Amino acid sequence: MEVIERTPPGEPDAVPDDLDREIIGELQRDGRISFEQLGAAVGLSRPAVSARVARLQRTGVIDIVAVVHPxxxxxxxxxxxxxxxxxxxxxxxxxxxxxxxxxxxxxxxxxxxxxxxxxxxxxxxxxxxxxxxxxxxxxxxxxxxxxxxxxxxxxLPAAQASLPALDEADRRMLAVLERAGRASFAELGQNAGLSPAAARTRTLRMIDAGVLRVPAIVxxxxxxxxxxxxxxxxxxxxxxxxxxxxxxxxxxxxxxxxxxxxxxxxxxxxxxxxxxxxxxxxxxxxxxxxxxxxxxxxxxxxxRYDADLPGMSLLEPGRPAAAGVQAR
Incomplete structure (x- = not known):
């Protein structure tokens, strides 16, 4: 999983321009939008929009992580x-x-x-x-x-009358997404013992049910x-x-x-x-x-509303975090 080195806010490349703000707006709505879709929305190629998102993350302007319903x-x-x-x-x-x-x-x-x-x-x-x-x-x-x-x-996700029951695989995927909101379905599946297709189905189900959002934190x-x-x-x-x-x-x-x-x-x-x-x-x-x-x-x-808060682990008490998960 990619580890992003950050430069301090205030450096010249940390100041967003108008295109950056358009990108941020799209990512605030859906932090997992594909680079192809994001590029089409703002009129940039996939490599160009990917580079801009990486810069926005590296300079600390945004962080793309899952925020889980309390x-x-x-x-x-x-x-x-x-x-x-x-x-x-x-x-x-x-x-x-x-x-x-x-x-x-x-x-x-x-x-x-x-x-x-x-x-x-x-x-x-x-x-x-x-x-x-x-x-x-x-x-x-x-x-x-x-x-x-x-x-x-x-x-935070919108308030819900009730939330679906989650199993261990769901919670392991949530723990990954709280640290890397754009983790691939292959990475999510690997950490939860699921195929990429099953990880995709479960992740989209949890998003639709209001269990989590994956916005750009700005x-x-x-x-x-x-x-x-x-x-x-x-x-x-x-x-x-x-x-x-x-x-x-x-x-x-x-x-x-x-x-x-x-x-x-x-x-x-x-x-x-x-x-x-x-x-x-x-x-x-x-x-x-x-x-x-x-x-x-x-x-x-x-x-902060994330997994790094002491005592707030999504996993069962005493259970180690999923192997291979790195903080960004």
Missing amino acids: EVRGLTASAHLFVEVNADAAAAAAAIAAMPQAPFVTVTAGRHAVMAEVRVAGPAELEAVIGEIRGLPEVARLELLTGVRRLKHPH RPQALGLDVLCGFAVQLDSERRAVEEALVADPAVTFLSACLGRADLVGTLATDSLSALRLALDTVRGMPGVVAVESWLHLDVVKE
Whole structure:
């Protein structure tokens, strides 16, 4: 399996041009699209588009990996934490980011210094993890919103009423795809003890069932979206119309329905502060919106939903990873 050497973001060839952005858009929709199809979509030959994708990966602009539905790991409960710190916001964020239950941690400018998302197996574990965070010496106090429905996410598969049962071969293929989203069906089959045809059938079945997505994971700044803003919305009885409008808004990259002091929590990504002001005014002006709180994300300390999180293996406890799988 190919190991990609990365060059630091910010080097000259790390800046995407217009064709790169077209390629990124196609890969965000389907990270496993063939180079022939991708080239046809953007008007390039197969070798030319292959070289551009390799450069985008090498320079860290994109990473193409599978993102698995949280419930595959038994993660059925989530919460959004608003953390006040004793002094050092970066230290508090780092302490929370060290916890495998926290896939997303950011330092913010606003009423709270740090925000985090936690995902766990159920209410009892959620209570325990929140208690552990409250006990960190860097944390002064915290508030939380309990997640009840994921409405929009840039990476995770759409929420499903139920997921199909997975066997060991399925999970071994998922473990490979989480590290190399464009691994061939031959590679997937070899690691799962299946033929390439069987690996193809199973992979497409899991994608169709919402078990996983294979998108291009993109740094927003690479697309010129330098301003990231979180927001929390209080609603009156007109909930569904607001939810649908926010999900349809391209500036809204994440949205979750919650229980607590707000009904919705989300993220806006824009290319400037003036564009952010307009986006927030749009949210405030929606019928049914009672109040909006917002904050800037100054430093995204952690955003990971993959197999490298300790304790989050897709394989059975104590079982080794599939032979031949290499991290990229």
